[in-house]
Amino acid sequence: MRIIKSINEMQRMSLKMKREGKSIGFVPTMGFLHEGHLRLVDYAKRYADVVVVSIFVNPTQFGPKEDLNRYPRDIEGDCKKLKSRGADIVFIPHTKDVYPEDFQTYVEVFELEKPLCGRFRPGHFRGVATIVAKLFNIVMPDYAIFGKKDYQQFLLIKQMVRDLNFPVKIIGVETVREEDMLAMSSRNSYLSKEEREVARHFAESLYLAQRVYNEGGFKRPVDVVRYVERYLSKFKGIKVQYVELLDALRLKEVRDFSQDMVLASAVFVGSTRLIDNRVLHKRCR
């Protein structure tokens, strides 16, 4: 497994591989890797000849009051995991090379960035779209693999690729969960033992709402949202930021269950912000 830190070297390497007719699978990450990330590597290997994983904690997707500085890092541990999982190249660029002093160009996906996390994290998705566009131009992947835990990000990147004609196929992979169902996240490492215990009820709330939905227990979209809100209100350690049921493709409000939907939520457990979602399939009559 090769570790590359220079942007130019990575770009030259990718051009060389393309000229040799090798397909490139790409997994962009912010490091502190868990099984969810490694599952993305497995998928990349399935699709492509060469697997490139990037590790870069992207400052432009953090708000001024967010956790950029305390975001967990473990490059050495990450590289070990990636090697044992069969990644071919780890790309770890320096922040000052990614964003030189006179940097001033941003990519923005104006509709899909608005709802859900976009309401509470202004600038976040502009930062995500911009860094992914940059990484696509550097790594030049044929396939890029994203987890569906970040559902809005997954849709937004697909839209960006379509709108800007990137020659990349986006693959979405199901959320990987701990044994008690909590969605894996690098941010789970922030949780104290007590917080970790209560956090499972967050995942539970969405899972149960999905089950009730599948059994026909809800009449209207608002009932689903209220069910989750009521369920979470029982736990003092959980503070809801949003619970929303939106259509699964455009993230627009829904009036009924006649389209696929995403039930998405963000909560705080202590000072740690967690997100999760479940897809509800349209009801056929």
Next chain:
Amino acid sequence: MRIIKSINEMQRMSLKMKREGKSIGFVPTMGFLHEGHLRLVDYAKRYADVVVVSIFVNPTQFGPKEDLNRYPRDIEGDCKKLKSRGADIVFIPHTKDVYPEDFQTYVEVFELEKPLCGRFRPGHFRGVATIVAKLFNIVMPDYAIFGKKDYQQFLLIKQMVRDLNFPVKIIGVETVREEDMLAMSSRNSYLSKEEREVARHFAESLYLAQRVYNEGGFKRPVDVVRYVERYLSKFKGIKVQYVELLDALRLKEVRDFSQDMVLASAVFVGSTRLIDNRVLHKRCR
């Protein structure tokens, strides 16, 4: 010479050429080609194995009150000229394919878009950056050739390429002028005979200012601007939109002549908007 109208076909074609190790030179245009465009084709041929010219009147770079609908078009004439000049592929995409109904992703270069034309054409450079990013992803050029008549556009595209890491080298080509020095432009076709006659004084004003500058005739930057304004004020048929002297790299205001500068101006001759510029080299002491 091959004419391609499908985005997918163009992209597949470019991937194929890249795999064959051929370098691609690209000239993006809005059609109604003149010698200025054809000179860009000459440059592309000099740099690359295959020359792709796109013809697309890009709606997102026109303001609501601008000349999108009356912009001159002559696809047949354009193709004849390109063939005789040795272009290999002409890419003429359909507007509805370039901007499908749910299109919502834009690229923006936030500093370089502000001065000069950016002050008077809000959204223009966002449209330019977005279409060029799209065309780069479709055509995948190794070299892209731009005229320096659109000096701000040339700088802005170079910045976008650097910031978003496009694997493209940007080549700038000197402005091509008519015999009386008027910069070639598709929009010159709007001019009546009388307007065309007076328009030459626009080019003249910048040329003379440059000459006076080179002879040491100006003390301060503002003197250069006033010289051009005073010169143009003599001609009733010319209405100045702006005359500015900015540093030639960042387009920031200058306090003296210690850096390379661009003397740039936009005027109206009748209802036709014309732009032109001259580069003034720094004064060595």
